[in-house]
Amino acid sequence: MILLRSVRFLLSALVLIMLLLGNPNTPWTHADTLFLPVVQTDESAAVTTAAAGSTWLVQTTPGVALEQLCAAHPLTIIETLPALALYRLVNVGPALYDCLRADPRVLVLTADSTAFVLEAQHTQLNGSSNEFEMLQRFFGYGSGDTNTLFESINIGQKPPKKGRQAKGHAPQVELVFVAPKAVNLLTARLEREWRDWGQRAIKLEKVAGWHNGAGIIVAILDTGVDLTHPALVQHLLPGYDFVDNDALPDDSIDGVDEDADGVVDEGAGHGTHIAGIIAQVAPGAQLLPVRVLNSDGGGNLFDIVAGIVFAVDQGAQVINLSLRAQEDSPLLRAALRYAAQRQVLVVASAAGDETGLDYPAAYAEAIAVGAIGRDYFVADFSKPYAEMVDLFAPGILIYSTYRDGQYAWWSGTSMAAPFVSGAAAIFLSSGQCPADCTRTLMVNEVDPVRPNIKHSGSLNLEKILKRLTR
Numbered sequence: 054m055i056l057l058r059s060v061r062f063l064l065s066a067l068v069l070i071m072l073l074l075g076n077p078n079t080p081w082t083h084a085d086t087l088f089l090p091v092v093q094t095d096e097s098a099a100v101t102t103a104a105a106g107s108t109w110l111v112q113t114t115p116g117v118a119l120e121q122l123c124a125a126h127p128l129t130i131i132e133t134l135p136a137l138a139l140y141r142l143v144n145v146g147p148a149l150y151d152c153l154r155a156d157p158r159v160l161v162l163t164a165d166s167t168a169f170v171l172e173a174q175h176t177q178l179n180g181s182s183n184e185f186e187m188l189q190r191f192f193g194y195g196s197g198d199t200n201t202l203f204e205s206i207n208i209g210q211k212p213p214k215k216g217r218q219a220k221g222h223a224p225q226v227e228l229v230f231v232a233p234k235a236v237n238l239l240t241a242r243l244e245r246e247w248r249d250w251g252q253r254a255i256k257l258e259k260v261a262g263w264h265n266g267a268g269i270i271v272a273i274l275d276t277g278v279d280l281t282h283p284a285l286v287q288h289l290l291p292g293y294d295f296v297d298n299d300a301l302p303d304d305s306i307d308g309v310d311e312d313a314d315g316v317v318d319e320g321a322g323h324g325t326h327i328a329g330i331i332a333q334v335a336p337g338a339q340l341l342p343v344r345v346l347n348s349d350g351g352g353n354l355f356d357i358v359a360g361i362v363f364a365v366d367q368g369a370q371v372i373n374l375s376l377r378a379q380e381d382s383p384l385l386r387a388a389l390r391y392a393a394q395r396q397v398l399v400v401a402s403a404a405g406d407e408t409g410l411d412y413p414a415a416y417a418e419a420i421a422v423g424a425i426g427r428d429y430f431v432a433d434f435s436k437p438y439a440e441m442v443d444l445f446a447p448g449i450l451i452y453s454t455y456r457d458g459q460y461a462w463w464s465g466t467s468m469a470a471p472f473v474s475g476a477a478a479i480f481l482s483s484g485q486c487p488a489d490c491t492r493t494l495m496v497n498e499v500d501p502v503r504p505n506i507k508h509s510g511s512l513n514l515e516k517i518l519k520r521l522t523r
C-alpha cells in the first residue's frame with residue numbers, strides 16, 4: 054500500500070515535472086528580469102523558415118553571444134539590440150532553426166513579421182453628405198437621411214432633458230433644410246466649436262500657469278511625425294526611423310499599399326496627429342519621434358521593441374504607444390519592463406474584445422487607455438473591453454495636426470492615449486509627482502464615464518492638481 058502510494062506520488066510528481074518542462078509556453082515570471090525563458094515555437098516554422106527574406110528574432114541568455122551558438126550554421130544577423138540580448142536574423146533555414154530551438158541558451162525564437170497596427174480611423178470632414186450623416190448620428194439629430202441637410206445644429210449645447218428627448222429634438226434647435234452651400238459654414242462651425250473639446254473634457258485649463266511638461270521627453274512610437282509642421286517643429290527632438298533605418302522619422306506616404314487592403318497609405322499622418330495632441334496638452338514637453346510603423350500603419354516586433362529601448366535610452370519619461378498586436382510576446386513584455394524599471398511611463402491605446410485587451414495595453418506595465426466622446430459616453434469601439442481599461446480619455450472626433458502641414462479629425466483610442474501621455478508629462482514636470490505617483494493619480498482621480506464603470510473613469514487634470522496642491 055505504501056509502495057503503491059509512493060509510486061502514485063512519484064508518478065504525479067513526474068507528471069508535474071513533465072508539465073512544467075513540457076510546456077514551452079509557460080512563462081517563468083521573475084519580476085526582476087527582462088528575460089523570460091520562453092522558447093516560442095512556431096508550428097508553421099518549416100514553411101516560414103523556407104520563405105526567402107523572412108526575418109527571425111532570437112533572444113539569448115544574458116552574456117551569451119548568438120555567434121557562440123550553432124557554430125556549424127552560418128548566421129546572417131541584420132540587427133542587434135544588446136540591452137535585451139536580441140538579434141534579428143535572415144536566412145534561417147530548417148537546420149539552423151532546429152539548432153537554435155534545441156539550444157537552452159536561446160530564450161525566444163520567433164518569426165518577425167508585421168504584427169502591430171495603429172488603432173484609429175480617419176474621420177473625413179470634407180463637406181460631403183457623409184459628414185452630415187455623421188453629424189446627425191453624432192449629435193442625435195435627424196433621421197440619417199442623406200438628402201436632409203440641417204442649417205442649425207447647436208454644437209456644444211447641453212443634451213435635452215429626459216422629458217423633452219421623448220418629443221424629439223431640443224426645442225432651442227431649429228432644423229431647416231438647406232442647400233449644400235451651407236456645408237462649408239457648418240464645417241467651419243464644427244471645427245470652431247469642437248476642435249478643443251478634448252482639452253476641455255480633461256480640464257486642461259485648470260493646470261494653465263502651473264506646469265506644462267517642460268523638461269520632460271515624451272516618445273511617440275508611431276508612423277513618424279511631420280518634422281516641419283509649423284505647430285510641431287519647436288517641440289520636436291531628433292528621433293529615429295526604425296522602419297527605414299534612418300535618422301529621419303518623418304510621417305510621409307510612399308504610394309505603396311503595404312498591408313494590401315486596397316487603401317494606400319491610410320496610416321500616414323497618424324503619428325503627426327498624436328504629436329499634436331501631446332503638444333496641445335503639454336506644450337512644454339519635448340517630443341521624441343520614433344518611427345516604428347509604416348505608412349499603412351503596420352509594424353514589426355523588432356522595430357517596436359528596439360524603439361522602446363531607444364526611447365528609454367534617449368531619456369524619454371513617457372512613451373506613447375497608440376498601436377496594438379493580438380499576440381502576446383515575451384519580447385514586447387521585456388521592452389515594457391525595461392521601461393518600467395527605469396521609471397518610464399508607458400501609455401498604450403486599448404483595443405481588444407470581451408475576452409481581453411490586445412498588447413501592449415494588456416500588460417500591467419502599460420496604462421491602457423479607452424476612448425470617450427464629448428459627453429463622457431464610452432466610445433462604441435471601447436465598449437467591449439471597457440471594464441478592463443485603466444483610464445479613459447477623449448477619442449472621438451479629435452482635431453490635431455496632420456502630415457504635410459495639415460490638420461485632421463481622427464477617432465480612436467490612438468487619440469485617447471496621447472491625452473494621457475501629455476497629462477503625464479505635466480505632472481512629471483511638476484517635480485512633485487514621480488512616475489508611480491503620476492500613474493496612480495491619473496488612474497484614480499477621474500470623472501465618471503457613462504455608463505458608469507466602477508473601477509475607472511476619465512482623465513481629470515483638475516482633480517489631480519487638487520490632490521497635489523492641497
Ligand SMILES: [Ca+2]
Pocket residue numbers: 294297299300301302303
Ligand atoms: Ca525615414
Ligand SMILES: [Ca+2]
Pocket residue numbers: 310311312313314315316317318319349
Ligand atoms: Ca493599406
Ligand SMILES: [Ca+2]
Pocket residue numbers: 306307308309310311317318319347348349
Ligand atoms: Ca504605404
